[in-house]
Amino acid sequence: MTDMLNQLEAIIADRKANPKEGSYTNFLLGNGRNKIAQKVGEEAVEVIVAALGQGREEQIGELSDLFYHTLVLMTELDITLDDIRTELQKRHNPKVES
Secondary structure (H helix, E strand, O other): OHHHHHHHHHHHHHHHHOOOOOOHHHHHHHHHHHHHHHHHHHHHHHHHHHHHHOOHHHHHHHHHHHHHHHHHHHHHOOOOHHHHHHHHHHHHOOOOOO
16 A cells, blocks of 8 residues: 555656646645645545445545545645654654654
8 A cells, every 4th residue: 555655646746746737636736725625624524424324435435535635735735655654653653763
């Protein structure tokens, strides 16, 4: 899964650097941080709804949407998966300094 997330992160970063006409990622990035954050919130709600009353396929689909939109927001905020990994490692082992 990590490899796919890294690939998706790279694709999103490439879309930001080299916009592609008709790209949904560029649509989101072009509408700015507020729109992207709103989409992350919408997807989070859809994850909750799926978790509480839908089947596994819908749950996987909604979680995938949330991961994607979160990666778009991270790109907009200039936060990388490595930044997140570092933070999680610090939380797991607080004695490790960065």
